[in-house]
Amino acid sequence: MIFSVISFALMNAVVKYLTVFNVYQIVFFRSIGTLVFTIPLLLKYKIPILGTHKKLLLIRGFAGVISLTCFFQSLNYLAVGTAVSLRYTSPIFAAIFAMFFLKEKIKTIQWFLFCLAFIGVLIIKGFGVEVDTIGLVFVLLSAISLGVIFVVIRKIGETENPLVIINYFMVMAFVFGGLMSINYWRNPNLIEWGLLLSLGVFGYIGQLYMTKALQSHETNVIAPLKYLEVIFMIIIGASWFGEVYNLWTLLGILLILTGLIYNIYIKYKSSK
Template identity: 75%
Template sequence: MIFSVIAFALMSSFVKYLSDFNVYQIVFFRSIGTLFFTVPLIVKNKISFLGNKKKWLFARGLLGVISLTCFFQSLNYLPVGTAVSLRYVAPIFAAIFALIFLKEKIKPIQWCLFFIAFVGVLIIKGFGADVNYIGLVFVLLSAVFLGLIFVVIRKIGPSENPLVIINYFMVMAFVFGGLMSIPYWRNPTSIELLLFLSTGVLGYVGQLYMTKAFQAQETNLIAPIKYLEVVITILIGAFWFGEIYNSWTIFGILLIVSGLIYNIYVKQNDTK
């Protein structure tokens, strides 16, 4: 999981560094780096590219493209650590959507924890340093669609190979990003091209090691480590981009992370 969070933190930081490029071009190159791994692995293992639940796979891919585009767009307006932190409110939306569509129950203490996390968002917006309203809207939209993705993946269930799910997402990102970037296309330098493709590689590595982590240990032990990504991106933002995080921003981030980590323990204990 530590390898995973480092990969995701670096991916977000590279995207931040490339923010002079149009977001659609970033989405396009992000997909190429991942497809470099998924397509050969699907062919090697003789897995069907189309999968079984095509409707839900398409929905997951579409929602993924929207969420990814909104998140990358938010990095044009927000410090990288703040954007990553705010995107972590996605489990709140996931729980609400699961309540509506899957009839999963939410315990009263979970509502309290979600409220604490949401107060963290309000504190960051109200008192945090350099929190742009447009960036806030984009990152919260990303979190909403990410919450929907969790529900769709539950609907897909274990019947689909994870490679197929990721591949649908990346193929749609490739097509969408490629077409939308045509009017804004700018040829990257060799270094920029390397960073572009690295975002896809890092995204794949992050997904791979996160999956391995959850397969190796219980969720309630592994999931909280995921929030190290917030700490790492804040450090990268401060030292690489010279971003400023005041005490209110840090306090808001702590509320978000602590509320959602404790929610993981509540859910895991409820299932035992």
């Protein structure tokens, strides 16, 4: 999971560095770097590319494109640590969507923890350093879309190969990013080519090792390590991009992480 977190953190840092490019072009290159891995693997192991749950896979892909695009767009307005922290409110939306569409119950203590996390969001917005409203809207749209993804994948269950799910997402991102970036295209130099193509590599490695981690150990032990990404992003933001995080921002981030990590523990205990 730590390898996964480092990989995702580096991907986010590269996106932040490449803000001179339009977000659609970044989405386009993000998809290319992953498709280089997924398509050959699907062909090698003769896995049906279209899958069996086509409608759900299309919804997952569409929600993924929205989430990815909105998150990358938010990095134009927010500090990377703040953006990543706010995007981690997605489990709240996932739980609410699951309550309506999967008939899953939310305990009173979970509602309290969700409120705690949202108080953290309000503190960041109200007292944080340069928290742009447009950036906040983009990152929350990303979190809501990510919540949809969690529910759709839960609905699909283990009936689809993970490579098929990822491939749907990346093909749709490739088409969307490619078409939308035509009018905004900026020719990269040699270094920028390398950085743009690295996005998909970092994304694929992050996804791969996260899956391996969740398969190899109990969720309640592994899942909280995912939130190390916030700490890494704050360090990267402060050291690489000169971003400033005041005490109010750090308090808000702490409340978000506390609420969501403890929620993982509550869900694990209830499953026992």
